[in-house]
Amino acid sequence: MVTPTTISKYLSDLSFPATKQEIVEHAEENNAPEYLLGALDTLPDDLYDSLADVWALIEVPG
Secondary structure, three states, X not given: OOOHHHHHHXXXXXXXXXXXXXXXXXXXHOOOOHHHHHHHOOOOOOEEOXXXXXXXXXXXXX
């Protein structure tokens, strides 16, 4: 399940602001699980100012 803690685990050292592409690539580089990568892929193509912005817009698959 995607939670704020899970997002933080794989994105905590990402510098914001960041684009969707940068967020997904950073998660991949940190070996994030497929379910998290799938959820991050649902984000609108935009610029995000913080992890809170990411969490607010994430859609949990399934």
